[in-house]
Amino acid sequence: MKIGIVSLGCSKNLMDTQLAMKFLRKQGHEFVDDPAKADAILINTCAFINDAKQESIDAILEMADYKQLKCKKLLVMGCLAQRYKEDLEAAIPEVDRFISLNEYPHLEEILKDELKGSEDREVDMVLATKPWTAYLRISDGCNNRCAFCAIPLIRGRYKSETMEDLLKQAEKLQKMGVRELNLIAQDSTKYGIDLYGKPMLKELLTKLNEMDFHWIRVLYMYPDEMDDELIETMVRLDKVLPYFDIPTQHGSDRLLRKMYRASNVAKLKSIVKKIRETCEDPTLRTTVIVGFPSERKEDFGLLMDYVREVRWDRLGAFKYSLEENTAAYDIHPRVSDRIAQSRLDRLMALQQQITIENNRRYLNTVQEVLVESVDYFGTTYTGRSRHYAPDDIDGHITFTSEEPLELGSFADVEITEINIYDWKGVHHKKPQQ
Numbered sequence: 001m002k003i004g005i006v007s008l009g010c011s012k013n014l015m016d017t018q019l020a021m022k023f024l025r026k027q028g029h030e031f032v033d034d035p036a037k038a039d040a041i042l043i044n045t046c047a048f049i050n051d052a053k054q055e056s057i058d059a060i061l062e063m064a065d066y067k068q069l070k071c072k073k074l075l076v077m078g079c080l081a082q083r084y085k086e087d088l089e090a091a092i093p094e095v096d097r098f099i100s101l102n103e104y105p106h107l108e109e110i111l112k113d114e115l116k117g118s119e120d121r122e123v124d125m126v127l128a129t130k131p132w133t134a135y136l137r138i139s140d141g142c143n144n145r146c147a148f149c150a151i152p153l154i155r156g157r158y159k160s161e162t163m164e165d166l167l168k169q170a171e172k173l174q175k176m177g178v179r180e181l182n183l184i185a186q187d188s189t190k191y192g193i194d195l196y197g198k199p200m201l202k203e204l205l206t207k208l209n210e211m212d213f214h215w216i217r218v219l220y221m222y223p224d225e226m227d228d229e230l231i232e233t234m235v236r237l238d239k240v241l242p243y244f245d246i247p248t249q250h251g252s253d254r255l256l257r258k259m260y261r262a263s264n265v266a267k268l269k270s271i272v273k274k275i276r277e278t279c280e281d282p283t284l285r286t287t288v289i290v291g292f293p294s295e296r297k298e299d300f301g302l303l304m305d306y307v308r309e310v311r312w313d314r315l316g317a318f319k320y321s322l323e324e325n326t327a328a329y330d331i332h333p334r335v336s337d338r339i340a341q342s343r344l345d346r347l348m349a350l351q352q353q354i355t356i357e358n359n360r361r362y363l364n365t366v367q368e369v370l371v372e373s374v375d376y377f378g379t380t381y382t383g384r385s386r387h388y389a390p391d392d393i394d395g396h397i398t399f400t401s402e403e404p405l406e407l408g409s410f411a412d413v414e415i416t417e418i419n420i421y422d423w424k425g426v427h428h429k430k431p432q433q
Helices: 011-026 050-068 079-091 101-115 151-155 163-175 201-208 228-236 253-258 265-278 297-310 337-362
Strands: 002-007 030-032 040-045 073-078 097-099 133-137 180-184 215-218 243-245 283-290 314-319 366-374 380-384 397-400 410-418 423-427
Touching (some): 002 011, 002 050, 011 030, 011 040, 011 101, 011 133, 040 050, 050 073, 050 079, 073 079, 079 097, 079 151, 133 163, 201 215, 201 228, 215 243, 228 265, 265 297, 283 297, 283 337, 297 337, 314 337, 337 410, 366 397, 397 410
Parallel strands (some): 040 073, 073 097, 133 180, 180 215, 243 283, 283 314
Antiparallel strands (some): 366 380, 366 410, 410 423
């Protein structure tokens, strides 16, 4: 059968999509980009915040329209299916099967039964990413129980992959030609604590650094387990990028306590200070929440002061999303959507100014860029430097080149124009010897 795939949400969700794609290819199916040409459609949903839920529902309803055409089967998996399966089954009967996360141990059998596939192909690993970049999920679930977050309710308790299995997966990715390896988890810094009695991210990175990858990036580094030794290890390993993705959530100690966050503002600032003292030209990225229940004007002022002082290179901000069965659900008073939106707008205006000012240090410098696409004429390329993660949040670098460049290769690019997110440049030819 021809299968259309829709994968929503974060890169961790994308790993589940890859697993489903592996089983589908093993069973003899092929993938199509156009849902109008699909015999079946599989949607992997997200339920992290209300906007993500709505996006998932909209995608399901949109794909349900194709059942009037060629599509015979519509299957839905992922976090939305895990959290609201019974409600969805009643509300959207066009879906043939909702597959919850609890059923993933039997995902191969479920897909075979629903889509009548056969097992006639040898398939080791399938990538849903571009062939030169890949994610390596080092753990799933979360034990942090932040007051605003439903992930532990959806994904369950923290569970690390064994180091042996991770190194085997990395070896396969290396053989497939992957040059950029991105480690992901709900909380990367706690990797191994459930298996080995202590965090083992340093040891894992040391072993991965010995492999034939060009870039190794760690995402979702909660500050609780970030110590000097981890930072120094990341700086010492030549393939591990000095890219520090640290969700900090707020700049008010009062709200951090209400959020059930372990770190306070002083600790967060000390981590950033250590990184900047230890590492040459690091990239610092964070996420914060505005409009958390009981957030006062004074709390928001502290958040703005915190952002002004730390001067993050990348900052993503979200309005608080009310999630049932979380600790924050019953906290009052709640912040109105109007006030939360106003605070979000003010915060992002501040961050845009900081980002522009931070970016100016790269103007007229030469940056190593991973080449990812080229225009119709073969002269204008798009890629990412080490400052850009592969999740379309950080932006891209667009540059021209007089000579053809291979996609997935690395090119030296002189930066000629700096914007908030996207930069422009020119391929910098190395002088002939």
